[in-house]
């Protein structure tokens with residue numbers, strides 16, 4: 429199995445962490461020096477692209493983040509989900525925001541590899557510390573068993589409560605075989621709960637054809653100093669792969685949620701899709 433080196437993809441966690449902060453979705457504790465530096469370095473390109481109505485990286489990142497937030501909120505408010513494991517959480521403020529909003533009505537586990545998790549632990553300590561309902565756990569999404577597997581983390585949760593796994597900014601850094609096996613592992617881990625949801629962003633060829641967009645994928649690849657894998661030609665292909673892994677899935681286009689997500693940058697939003705999947709029991 430080809431394994432990406434986390435040190436190649438983790439710099440983007442600093443950048444996206446800063447994008448959320450710069451757009452008022454976060455607390456300044458999440459804004460790292462590295463994130464600020466990267467944000468300033470890319471700011472000119474984003475401003476020019478925005479003025480020309482071209483997709484911006486910021487627009488894409490905000491769209492994916494906001495639609496996952498919105499679908500997760502619906503699942504919580506609808507009583508389907510009250511436990512969340514965010515795998516590869518990076519410097520995402522989502523866990524902190526949802527914990528603040530829902531308190532002990534939910535349990536939110538922020539999970540990542542040890543290097544990145546150390547940042548998150550420091551930030552949460554600054555913001556009042558971890559609690560029984562909002563805590564960090566080391567995870568390795570590409571292993572089957574052992575204490576840092578997704579199965580072990582889900583095994584510590586209440587089996588009678590609806591549970592969601594989230595990945596954001598992870599899937600397109602893995603090759604297709606790694607993604608397929610990871611999704612199978614997630615479906616199995618979620619199968620023990622009355623409802624098991626999976627949310628993720630996904631870049632497909634459908635949203636990313638044409639020379640402009642090849643450039644966009646290239647920018648992403650250059651940015652992460654590694655290869656971005658675009659595995660699926662269409663939403664249907666991704667849904668089929670998720671079905672094979674054990675999910676009933678829908679792949680959503682953020683532009684269709686523009687009414688619920690005011691001020692969405694449509695060009696950037698069109699470059700990303702959001703997976704909403706239910707694990708078959």
Ligand SMILES: C[S@@+](CC[C@H](N)C(=O)[O-])C[C@H]1O[C@@H](n2cnc3c(N)ncnc32)[C@H](O)[C@@H]1O
Nearest residue numbers: 434440441444516517518544568569570596597
């Ligand atoms: C591009 S960052 C995304 C972070 C955050 N979700 C975001 O949207 O900004 C990728 C994250 O994946 C984590 N990661 C890489 N390989 C992983 C693995 N095998 N298991 C869990 N997390 C992993 C990295 O540590 C990093 O935090």
